[in-house]
Amino acid sequence: MMLAACVLIPAAVAALIAACHRRPNLREAVSLAGAALLFFTVLSFSQAVLEGARPRLLLGEMLPGLALVLELEPLGLLFALIASGLWFVSAVYSIGYMRGNHEANQTRFYVCFAAAIASAIGVALAGNLLTLYLFYEALTLVTWPLVTHHGDAEARRGGRTYLALLLATSLLFFLPAMAATWWIAGTLEFEPGGILQGKVSGTAAALLLALYAFGIGKAALMPIHRWLPAAMVAPTPVSALLHAVAVVKAGVFSIVKVVVYVFGADFGREAFAWLPWVAGFTILAASVVALRADNLKRRLAYSTVSQLSYVVLAAAILTPLSLAAAALHIVAHALGKITLFFAAGAVYTAAHKTEVSQLDGVGRRMPWTFAAFGIGALSMIGLPPAAGFVSKWVLVSGALEAGHWLALGVVVASTLLNAGYFLPIVYRAFFREASGEEHGEAPLPMVLALVATAVLTVLMFFFADLPLAFARKMLG
Amino acid sequence: MTGDLVLRIVAKLLMPFMLLFALYVQFHGDYGPGGGFQAGVIAATAIVFYAITFGLAAAQRMVPERLVERLLAVGVLLYAGVGFAGLALGGNYLDYFVLDPDSVHGQHRGIFWVEAGVGITVAAVMLKLFYMFAGRGRDAGDA
Amino acid sequence: MLEHVPALQVALPLVAAPLIVLVRSRRFAWLATTVVSYLCLLFSIQLAWRVAASGPVSYAIGSWPPPWGIEYRVDALSAFVLVAVSLTASFVAPYAQRSIAVEVARDRQYLMYAMYCLSLAGLLGIVITGDAFNLFVFLEISSLASYVLVALGQRRQALMAAYQYMLMGTVGATFYVIGVGLLYLMTGTLNLVDMAERLRAVEDARPVLVALAFITVGMGLKLALFPLHHWLPNAYAYAPSMATAFLAATGTKVSVYVLLRYYFTVFDPVPLFSHLPTEEVFVALSVAAMIVASFIAVFEKDVKRLFAWSSVAQIGYITLGIGVDNQSSLTGSIVHLLNHGVTKGAIFLLLGGVALRAGLAALPLRSLAGLGRRMPLTAFGLVIAGLSLVGVPGTAGFITKWYLVLGALERGWWWLVAAIVGSSLIAVAYVWRVVEAMYLHPGDAGAPHRREAPPAMLAAAGAMVLLCVYFGFETGFSVGGAADAAAFLLRGLR
């Protein structure tokens, strides 16, 4: 019952927001209260799940033998916690952003936002592949109005790319992959140890994996990463929560789920042999693009593309340690990247600057914002004292354990590249002379939010045991 | 309206016989060649003949368009009514056996009414078609 | 009285039509139509329930036992299609009043209702009868009524559309009846089940194969099987809204039923799929329909025509299931009769509301600009129904696609899986154009402010949209019924 509440709370929030569209204050209060309520509801499960419980809820049978099921397992809980917790933070942030920039259609914005969270939570709690697919598609559709929020030609173009790539991949690859899985295994349930074990092998298995890996377009493996930069036409809170946390994490989360619960951690390595190459290529290529991007949000977007592939890479190595690293990196990257986006939005709101080359000296005018930005950047690069270090550490250990030299090389190279495109921003912001008209920090809610996520990023470095415990629990 | 006297007199004389012949074909249909379809057409022909000699307006005074439309519906209802009568008397739909204690008579009775319905409908449809096309050209402007 | 339901199912709407003509009052016409539609729904549900409980129901018209008399026969397939047809009717009827009041001249409105009742009676009759020739008569009753319904459209193009529809429809029916004639010559019976029994002795004779060809082409014309779909886009585009919704949801579906009936019941002893190129023909034509018609829809400027082309493509899905010929694909085919009916019905009902408020006889894509603001509920309903056309999970369309993909997988036809998902991708493109037009193009400044369709119309259309979603989640009836029907067909007479 409580499980259903997890999906119903944001859905109800969406309905309530729509109902009180004439009263902005009430609307935002509902949004905040809903987010807090959701976070604590999810949190209340954590103890039980850590002890090995798997709360399960049958929503009804959609097709004969194919039910809609919600089931909470450690990885899903982790994702749900991140999504709901950061929803609260970004709800605070959006109040500042949306009012600060006088955005139109704010009600539609908040409604879709809450609906997107409902879908993301649904993805997190999905107990089988069909349920996952259902919420995955729903997530694509409800975020489309957010991407095209401005309604101008640029937004239309971005929205087209966004929807075309995400829907095309899920329809062309994900759906057939799912049908094939059902046909081969006779079930779509997520089971520890996988459902395809011993039923498919060799080229067929590799092909099936490819269908999944490219079918889950939200994981932004190259060459289907283009939707993510296209989605950057959206208002910044959307980019921050959805295109750094909810949507993209739903993608890599789905991939980890498929790897762990459909193929199984003990599945033959041969089928997975090609995936690290693609992931590694994506990591490096996206970093190179990020290096050359001048638009701040575009640079962040390509950084996201590259970071997402860390998760895929970790999952593809297929050792217990690397799978744990995949789970950890989902959390670590979420915290770090949302901080960076928040900072980007704050700069836009306060100074109306969008390009990296315009950022000279902004750090001195907005010290809080850029301190947080620095911490986020450290996390991306993987340096202490930020969360990114933890996941990278575990990933490297996993790669060493498996003797996976390719992964090791990629991690080292990309760390250098990351440093190459983040540190200059921090340098510009603090050590160059400012120009243009005077301005201060962004509105208070925004600063509060971005400081909070920065603090969380640091905290995760010091208290890494907790997420690690979840990640280990995932493997049984 | 045609002014030919011979035609008008002959038409007037022929009309009753045409209608009578229609009735003959209608009711003889139970035992010999004939039936509602043919009878309906013959009856309609009589009216059409009248309309051709005396003009459309005269024919429509005798058999107004509204009446034709009503008859059309009544015929179909008569047919369907026989079906429902079968139901009411405890048989299946369109069951003639139950229309009379003697099942052969029942068949006769059923056919009689059904054919009556058919005859009325066919006559009405034919007339309706004739009126429809004959009325064209005059009011083409406002259609 | 309950044992007479098979007869009443057809007789009731058939009687309603002359009654409406007789009384000639608009109010009575609407009332009678609505009551009849609801009763038909009840009857069909009762029949479906009876069939599920105790097997096929047989009813001898006039108490002449089959195969001499006309038999009304309801089995798993016909029960399912009956429900699908009368379900649509029960939504279209309450919708009709306001829509017809605006779109059809006052003195012709009663005619519209009468024709609708006739068409309904014909469609139900086709499905329920077990007699090949009686089927032809009902086919023509429903078709003639449909031609009139189309011709009553507001624009003069409606006349031409109806005329072409009539020519092609009549050729289709004539071909069908030629096929039946040949079968009758070979078997000496018109009862479909009896015919199948007797075909066993003459299965390889050439006239039987010729009959098969005639019936296939004839029904292909009626169901707008690509490339025999020429009549459909114009007929749907220019007919009155309510007629479009009704015909799109039921007309072609019933013709598919006839095809299924012949292929799997009558021609059961004939090795249709193993010795004849039936499979190749159907798969090739269906894939062509799914791809080509969808592409045309993408470039169509008129919204009603756009969705009409989409119908041609969706009919491709239905016939594809016949070609693939296994339990899963047939289930997909049959369930799509219902799912697509509900989806397209919802879309055309909603478009009727749009046309009413915009005061337009035609709906170019541009006229949808700003609809998201003017008619938010209608626009949202169109989005949901559009998603169902695409086959997004959680909508009725997804269920169909799932079974079709499974069916193709079972045959090991990966390329067909690619074609199915590829065509739904093109569906994304045309649905998206509509969505973009509604939400991302601002309307005229002078456009009327926020005014939804009249409540009765909106409620009927909205209920159908809800059905699109309902059949996407709760498939006990839809897939259950379709799977039973498919199993019944594949089991054949053995």
Next chain:
Amino acid sequence: MSTVAGHYSYWMTIVLIVAGMYILIARGNLMKKLLGLAVLQSSVYLLYIAPAKLLGGTAPIVAQGYTVYSNPLPHVLILTAIVVGVATLALGLAMVVRIREAYGSIEEDEILARDRADDDRAPDGAR
């Protein structure tokens, strides 16, 4: 040879089908198309009726002195088919009359040209 000649009613049926279809497809005049349709439909009548006639048989009415009757069923069927055909033809004629009133022509190409011109002129039609 005897089979070819013996099946002459079928040959006629085929000729009627083909002729009807040809007129239907090849003629642009809506009236002529209808006539083609009528020819096509009459092929059906022949198809059903011809085999039902027995040489020396009479109308199926029980009477003394006759033992061989024609099969009545096809006749009844065709009576129905004729009625359907008449209804179709009547509807078709009615539509042609209305089309003539609306367009001032019953030539298909002229009508379509007028529709196209309409579409081009209407400001809403173009995008």
